[in-house]
Amino acid sequence: MTTTGEARSTARHGPWWWDRWRSAALDGSLALVSAVECAAEGVPFARDAGIPLAAGVVFGVVAGSVLLVRRKWPIAVVLVSIAITPAQMGFLMGIVGLYTLAAAELPRRIIVALAGMSMVGTMIVTFVRARQDIASGTWTLGDWFVPFASITTSLGLTAPPVLLGLYVGARRRLMESLRERADSLERELQLLAERAEERAEWARGEERTRIAREMHDVVAHRVSLMVVHAAALQAVARKDPDKAVKNAALVGDMGRQALTELREMLGVLRSGSGVLGDKGVRPGEMPAIPLAAVGAAAAAAADSAREDGPDLGELDELVGQSAAAGMTVALSVEGVARSYAREIEQTAYRVVQEALTNVHKHAAGAKTYVRLAHRVSEIAMQVENEPPPEPASASAVRLPSGGNGLVGMRERVLALGGVFVSGPTDAGGFRVSAVIPSP
Incomplete structure (x- = not known):
């Protein structure tokens, strides 16, 4: 100086x-x-x-x-x-x-x-x-x-x-x-x-949050379905062996799908700038990872997740998986379907996916309605479930909840300039609604 x-x-x-x-x-x-x-x-x-x-x-x-x-x-x-x-x-x-x-x-x-x-x-x-x-x-x-x-x-x-x-x-x-x-x-x-260091730290935090959200979306839904199928498998193992075999196959398929998606995401993190490579690192040692490299790897992982993530074309399969787990779910689509930006389709899919996961966790067995509306300059989605037939059923399945599902959905929708509303219904159920603008 x-x-x-x-x-x-x-x-x-x-x-x-x-x-x-x-x-x-x-x-x-x-x-x-x-x-x-x-x-x-x-x-x-x-x-x-x-x-x-x-x-x-x-x-x-x-x-x-x-x-x-x-x-x-x-x-x-x-x-x-x-x-x-x-x-x-x-x-x-x-x-x-x-x-x-x-x-x-x-x-x-x-x-x-x-x-x-x-x-x-x-x-x-x-x-x-x-x-x-x-x-x-x-x-x-x-x-x-x-x-x-x-x-x-x-x-x-x-x-x-x-x-x-x-x-x-x-x-x-x-x-x-x-x-x-x-x-x-x-x-x-x-x-x-x-200021650049602060912006870099903020960007790294944002990327870590985005990666955590992607991993939550990938894992929570499939693992929740696996737990539901495992509970059903335990209930019908002796009464209906054929149904037990079917449920066991579904659990295996969903587990493999979850592992595949996790492996892809972790592979991006491992290959990003070589920050997690094991070259020159002895067993039992933790390699020194520069913060800038971590941020680059997180950005690469997030980009990969945005490019390879799901879209609205897979919504029928998502609803079918929930129906196979024993949920009574009805899907209705209004308007003429058209192509949207990749971020919009992924966000809409994740909102529906997380809402169905919450139904599995907190209202197992409840009848659920999934509504998707294609409008002139926006896309709207709503997932509403009725009260569960047996209030104790949710606790019997014992699905853990981190309390971040609704927060993650809100952040996704607000990041795209949309509106997100969630809360209980007058009938005792729960409703999740989101509107995302699409010029």
């Missing part, structure tokens, strides 16, 4: 206003050199001004030491350098001060104004000094040299530090902007990664 903004302002390790000790040492060194320079230049200034040499040296040391606060108060440093320009002092302080001023986060008008004042002051001092030297005979050049020397000197001491400071300041602001942008992008990527 990059360090910008408030984090950088709190990451100070230097003394006073410096961010780092290295910056403090640099400014201290520059201030020391500037103080020595101004002290040396204070000697001729004291002679020309007619003041004690010690006063000129002390004045130079104090003036040159102002460079120590260039990062804190760059305007003050430039103003001091302009003030001592007539005394021909502080050339290093003027150059470093202008550079610091241009590189600082200050309005451009202030930078331009102070740089202009420094250039004008240097030009005037240079012009006066050159005229004095020519008048005293120190220089024998023409009059053209005075303006030339004053202009070039003022530009040479002002323009380079200002331009360099502007460049460094712009580069510093650009780097700061890039750091902030990188920091923002890093936070966004981290947030996106967290």
Whole structure:
């Protein structure tokens, strides 16, 4: 994570206003050199001004030491350098001060104004000094040299530090902007990664729920019929051997069908991305299964279940299996049958299948009516049973119930934008109704 903004302002390790000790040492060194320079230049200034040499040296040391606060108060440093320009002092302080001023986060008008004042002051001092030297005979050049020397000197001491400071300041602001942008992008990527992980976890949970629902639909109905046939087999084993043999054959057929469907579904899970393969895994060990691979396997299993699942064409066989188990069930179809989307046909079939399974569990022997209606833009189904003839018959069969059948049916129907209603009837039975839109 990059360090910008408030984090950088709190990451100070230097003394006073410096961010780092290295910056403090640099400014201290520059201030020391500037103080020595101004002290040396204070000697001729004291002679020309007619003041004690010690006063000129002390004045130079104090003036040159102002460079120590260039990062804190760059305007003050430039103003001091302009003030001592007539005394021909502080050339290093003027150059470093202008550079610091241009590189600082200050309005451009202030930078331009102070740089202009420094250039004008240097030009005037240079012009006066050159005229004095020519008048005293120190220089024998023409009059053209005075303006030339004053202009070039003022530009040479002002323009380079200002331009360099502007460049460094712009580069510093650009780097700061890039750091902030990188920091923002890093936070966004981290947030996106967290959201992607949450979505992946949610998708894996949804796929696990879907696989569990498919396995419940596959197993519950057939196993319930097997239990009913087994109970009937136990009741007629001695009285009617032929019927007992028939019931035993039905139990075997349904068991084989349930095992076949389970094997197909588990085979998809086992082959999905190789997550359950036994390559490189010793007996008794549990292979490491990545969560992403589990989600992929669950998605593959769900897709396989959607592609190979039952449809409405198998509804007659479903009703016949319940009738073979001893249930009195009547199927009625209204409207003209047509083809629907695969999800719609599977959902309609599963609703009827789960409703018949619930009748076997809770109302064994009750007369049941299965109604299917093909409408213009929807398909409706209803499974209604009368009260069981013997209330104790359901408990005698001892069919366990997980309580998730109605919940699973409701989730399936609502996922397709349909309506699901279930509840007891006035006659003491139970009714399951569902309507699924089919544009």
